[in-house]
Amino acid sequence: MSDPVDFYAAFADLTPAQRAAWSDLQAVMAELGPTLDAAWLAGTFPLEAIPPLGAFVQEHLGPYSWPPADPWLMGLVKLELGRTDPSMASFFAVHWGLTMSCIAAFGSDDQRAQWLPRMSRFEAIGSFALSEPLVGSDAARGLRCTATPTDGGWELSGQKKWAGNATLADVLVILARGPEGEVLGFLLEPGTPGLHISRIEDKIAKRSVENVVITLDRCVIPEAARLPGLHHFKQVAATLGVGRFAVAWEATGIAMGAYEAALRYTRSREQFGRPIAGFQLVQDKLVRMLSEITAMQCLLAQLTRLAAEGKLDASRAALAKLTCAGGMRRVVALAREVLGGNGILVEHGVAKLFADAEAVYSYEGTQEMNTLIVGRAITGIAAFV
Ligand SMILES: Cc1cc2nc3c(=O)[nH]c(=O)nc-3n(C[C@H](O)[C@H](O)[C@H](O)COP(=O)(O)OP(=O)(O)OC[C@H]3O[C@@H](n4cnc5c(N)ncnc54)[C@H](O)[C@@H]3O)c2cc1C
Incomplete structure (x- = not known):
């Protein structure tokens, strides 16, 4: 079986x-x-x-x-x-x-x-700050945070938004626009004068991740804090591409967790004198979840074979992220539905996944951004603006 x-x-x-x-x-x-x-x-x-x-x-x-x-x-x-x-x-x-x-x-x-x-060894924790309050999808060309050369170093000014782990981080990667418009990267440690980190409160998703707003108030740092190998956004995009592959796996895990909880629940929950898993309309939802998840798993298996051969590129990762994130969102909604009212209670194993899925759907490139990356790859025409 x-x-x-x-x-x-x-x-x-x-x-x-x-x-x-x-x-x-x-x-x-x-x-x-x-x-x-x-x-x-x-x-x-x-x-x-x-x-x-x-x-x-x-x-x-x-x-x-x-x-x-x-x-x-x-x-x-x-x-x-x-x-x-x-x-x-x-x-x-x-x-x-x-x-x-x-x-x-x-x-x-x-x-x-x-x-x-x-x-x-997880003895020092890292945070990564690319996104800004006014710049998300448009990070490739729109960063407003600036890096200005000073005597022997750099002055960083501007704001960053989201940057997971920043409240507990020992080191933060901060990306900023250099004097020629190029994207540069810097390593900052907490306590650096001019670096202010404040938590974003009251999120409905990924509640244990401490996301933040970072303010860089004429933050002066030495040249040794600059990442010397980073000169262009395309280099960051290559790193993000592999990240999208990983997020496709995460999305599939979220869908699997929600489906497993739904399967367990519908077998034990009885209404009208029988387990609700015995109703045709409930089985339809369980099978729709399985269908989405099976497609996601097969896609990932093939993409991971390609990755093992060094053939994971940005458009393949983007297609996986958008496909798996879309499937995940449909699966968690069905799972929440078959749990009835209990679907909104964390103790039944679906509510947290249902809420967290909303963040996964939007980060590491929204559906639209990943669609445009794949669209550019198959047509040769960039349609971002
Ligand atoms: C929980 C969480 C954790 C995060 N962690 C980090 C982190 O650690 N570090 C970090 O740097 N960032 C992080 N981010 C930020 C994340 O990468 C951005 O949220 C994401 O890139 C989208 O940007 P935005 O939210 O500013 O949306 P926007 O870019 O403002 O987009 C809003 C909407 O407009 C659409 N849109 C924009 N441009 C176009 C276009 N050309 N065509 C069609 N539609 C368009 C988008 O698809 C979206 O639907 C995190 C976000 C969340 C929610």
Whole structure:
């Protein structure tokens, strides 16, 4: 009989080591479950989750590399974090993906030596600030935050918005526009004069991720804080492209988690003297969820094979992100629906995923931006403006 959660055996080719890592992460997340739900409801980051996640990464992910040396393993990590607590998927993605990849790709030897070993062990945490209050999708050409050369360094001015992990970060990657209009990157540490970080309150999604507004008030930093290898937005876009691949896995994990909870619930919840899973209209919804998820899993399996061959490019990642995020949104809505009123209660395992899906739908490129990236790839015509 087919696995009701992996119906087409999309994950059949996982190696024993990949399966063992997945199962270890499932155990870590099960243990943390109540803490993570409480943190989500409180809207605060659960610091106690960092050591076990760091220990897992140390044991299974090996030396840092981006793109990931084992894209299956990276995908499974994002899938499992999405399936159980999408806020932790964001924490991991911002730290391990966006921040560390910028330091690894664009940093000096000294910057890499200073940060990457400790960040690999989760002893230092990273944050990544590209988006701004007035600039999101248009970041490639619209950044307003400026970097002006001074004697021996730079002065940063402007604002950044969102930047996950910023309240707990030891290092922040800040992207700003240089004097020639080029995009430059800087490493800032908390406490730098002129750097002000304030939390965004009252989010309805990804509540445990502490998103922020960063104000750079004539923030003067030395030349040594600049990422010397970063000169153009296209270089950042390459990093974001791999990030979108990872977000497609996260979206699939969220859909799987919501569907599993819905399946469990509909088998045990009785109305009219029988489990609601026995009603045709409920089965229709369960099958529609499975259909979406199976398509997403098969897409990811093939894209991950391509990634392992070094054939993951920006348009393939964008198609995966938009397809999986769209499917995820439909699945979590159906899952919430079949739980009836209990669908809005965190304790039943769908509400948190339902809410968090809204953030996943919009970050790492909205549906429209990813559509335009794929549209440009297949027509040769950029239609962004
Ligand atoms: C929970 C969360 C965490 C985040 N974490 C980070 C982070 O760690 N670091 C960071 O730098 N950023 C982060 N972001 C920001 C995220 O990347 C942006 O929200 C995203 O890029 C979209 O930008 P925007 O929200 O400003 O929307 P806008 O760009 O203002 O878009 C609004 C709407 O207009 C549409 N639109 C815009 N331009 C076009 C066009 N040309 N054609 C058609 N439609 C268009 C969009 O698709 C969207 O539907 C985060 C966001 C969230 C919600």
